Amino acid sequence: MYSNSQSIKLQKSVKQRRSQNNCDGPDNDYGTQPSTTAQTTELSLVDEDVMMSEASTPEPMNDASSIKNEKRPWEKKIYLNCGLYSVDLKYKDIPKRRNKGKQKERPTEIFPLPIQYGTFLMTEERNFRLPWDVMIAHKQGILKRRPAPYKKIPCNIFIERRRKHEKPVVCQCILPSDGGTGCTEECYNRVMFYECSPKDCPCKDKCSNQRFQKKERVKELEVIETPNKGFGLRTKVPIKKGQLIIEYRGEVISHETAMQRMETLYKNRRHSYFLDYEKGEVLDGGSRGTEARFINHSCAPNCHIEKWRAPQGELFVGVFASKNIVARTELTYDYNFSKFGGAEEQLCYCGTPTCRGLMGSKRGQKESIKSIKKKVKGAPAITACTPLSPKEQLVETSAQEESIAGLLSDGSLSSVDSSLAATPTESSPSISSSTASNPLLLAVDMLEVDMLDDLMEL
Numbered sequence: 001m002y003s004n005s006q007s008i009k010l011q012k013s014v015k016q017r018r019s020q021n022n023c024d025g026p027d028n029d030y031g032t033q034p035s036t037t038a039q040t041t042e043l044s045l046v047d048e049d050v051m052m053s054e055a056s057t058p059e060p061m062n063d064a065s066s067i068k069n070e071k072r073p074w075e076k077k078i079y080l081n082c083g084l085y086s087v088d089l090k091y092k093d094i095p096k097r098r099n100k101g102k103q104k105e106r107p108t109e110i111f112p113l114p115i116q117y118g119t120f121l122m123t124e125e126r127n128f129r130l131p132w133d134v135m136i137a138h139k140q141g142i143l144k145r146r147p148a149p150y151k152k153i154p155c156n157i158f159i160e161r162r163r164k165h166e167k168p169v170v171c172q173c174i175l176p177s178d179g180g181t182g183c184t185e186e187c188y189n190r191v192m193f194y195e196c197s198p199k200d201c202p203c204k205d206k207c208s209n210q211r212f213q214k215k216e217r218v219k220e221l222e223v224i225e226t227p228n229k230g231f232g233l234r235t236k237v238p239i240k241k242g243q244l245i246i247e248y249r250g251e252v253i254s255h256e257t258a259m260q261r262m263e264t265l266y267k268n269r270r271h272s273y274f275l276d277y278e279k280g281e282v283l284d285g286g287s288r289g290t291e292a293r294f295i296n297h298s299c300a301p302n303c304h305i306e307k308w309r310a311p312q313g314e315l316f317v318g319v320f321a322s323k324n325i326v327a328r329t330e331l332t333y334d335y336n337f338s339k340f341g342g343a344e345e346q347l348c349y350c351g352t353p354t355c356r357g358l359m360g361s362k363r364g365q366k367e368s369i370k371s372i373k374k375k376v377k378g379a380p381a382i383t384a385c386t387p388l389s390p391k392e393q394l395v396e397t398s399a400q401e402e403s404i405a406g407l408l409s410d411g412s413l414s415s416v417d418s419s420l421a422a423t424p425t426e427s428s429p430s431i432s433s434s435t436a437s438n439p440l441l442l443a444v445d446m447l448e449v450d451m452l453d454d455l456m457e458l
């Protein structure tokens with residue numbers, strides 16, 4: 001219970017507080033700012049009184065608790081109706097809802113310009129440029145197309161079997177005493193298209209027969225778009241005859257898997273990226289590979305494919321220069337000697353005077369342009385495509401052909417042929433001739449034993 005003097009004091013303080021707390025009243029409508037500092041000091045005094053009276057009374061009265069629960073002005077919500085820098089509009093209060101009837105119409109406002117730029121932006125004149133039309137290349141049809149994505153891989157991927165781990169074949173070369181390069185033309189491994197093992201080669205770090213392993217390839221290559229063959233690969237620098245240009249990598253799969261992929265994964269693809277690996281196996285550069293996958297076919301190519309045996313027994317498939325190549329020339333090789341024959345024959349647009357009309361099959365070599373045109377209705381014109389006589393079909397002898405021809409002439413092929421004839425697909429690089437009509441033309445293709453007989457007769 002309060003004493004009389006206490007209750008009078010309390011009533012006084014409540015009255016005083018109500019009269020001072022004008023934030024609820026109509027005067028405090030939108031546009032006026034309450035003097036919060038003054039109120040705070042006064043109210044804190046009142047609170048002190050209340051607290052003192054409460055302390056002296058164990059059971060607080062209803063009035064006192066209502067004062068406690070009442071909303072304080074500094075707890076009032078302040079709405080920002082403009083940006084951070086517009087100081088003048090910032091603290092205008094929004095009128096309370098319960099005074100809705102008496103509420104004044106709120107003036108329509110726009111957000112002011114940032115304070116530091118206001119006048120400058122309104123008065124200053126300056127030139128400006130319209131932004132670049134990012135769609136212009138697309139509208140004019142000059143947008144540079146990019147090839148479909150594929151994954152670049154550092155070595156071949158074996159999908160259906162394990163990688164071989166055979167014992168390396170060691171050559172009998174002698175480490176050059178004058179500091180020159182070892183394992184040159186006479187190296188047994190080189191002659192047989194085996195790369196030397198860096199660990200076991202007698203020439204140690206002077207060995208020059210580890211081009212694939214040391215990645216001695218041409219790095220300045222670029223993918224270009226051709227008029228009718230899709231993308232192609234071009235060299236930015238001159239390349240010397242016999243130089244390793246790039247390794248053709250991909251997934252090593254069986255012929256059956258390749259056929260399956262053609263009917264499923266690559267069903268709607270225009271281009272095929274299969275290359276013969278070893279007997280019964282194919283390198284598929286369609287999803288994973290190197291830039292070599294962009295090299296197009298030509299009936300008069302400037303490159304050829306060579307297959308070299310790695311020390312552990314797998315193959316390196318490389319694109320080599322068949323002649324000196326000048327900078328900015330498109331690289332090509334003849335698919336008919338190395339492309340997986342399961343793929344459908346395609347019309348050739350190599351545009352060379354010696355074009356055979358078809359590519360991707362050995363049949364293409366024999367086919368006349370007339371018969372092709374009959375077969376493919378509405379086929380686009382193919383330039384100067386008179387089939388060549390077998391003699392004319394002899395292409396420039398590659399380094400590989402030369403070395404084998406050398407072996408044949410000096411009788412040393414016996415050491416090579418025995419390995420080829422014994423286990424053609426397992427222990428030796430595969431070598432085959434292209435056609436019976438063209439026996440000298442040795443392509444690094446799957447070994448065909450009947451062709452080997454022709455070779456031996458030479």
Ligand SMILES: C[S@@+](CC[C@H](N)C(=O)[O-])C[C@H]1O[C@@H](n2cnc3c(N)ncnc32)[C@H](O)[C@@H]1O
Binds near residue numbers: 147230298347349
């Ligand atoms: C290994 S890819 C070569 C890169 C391919 N042009 C690309 O854009 O990805 C082989 C495919 O290229 C096309 N091609 C290559 N040489 C060609 C040629 N001489 N004439 C027509 N098409 C060719 C064929 O569609 C072939 O299946």
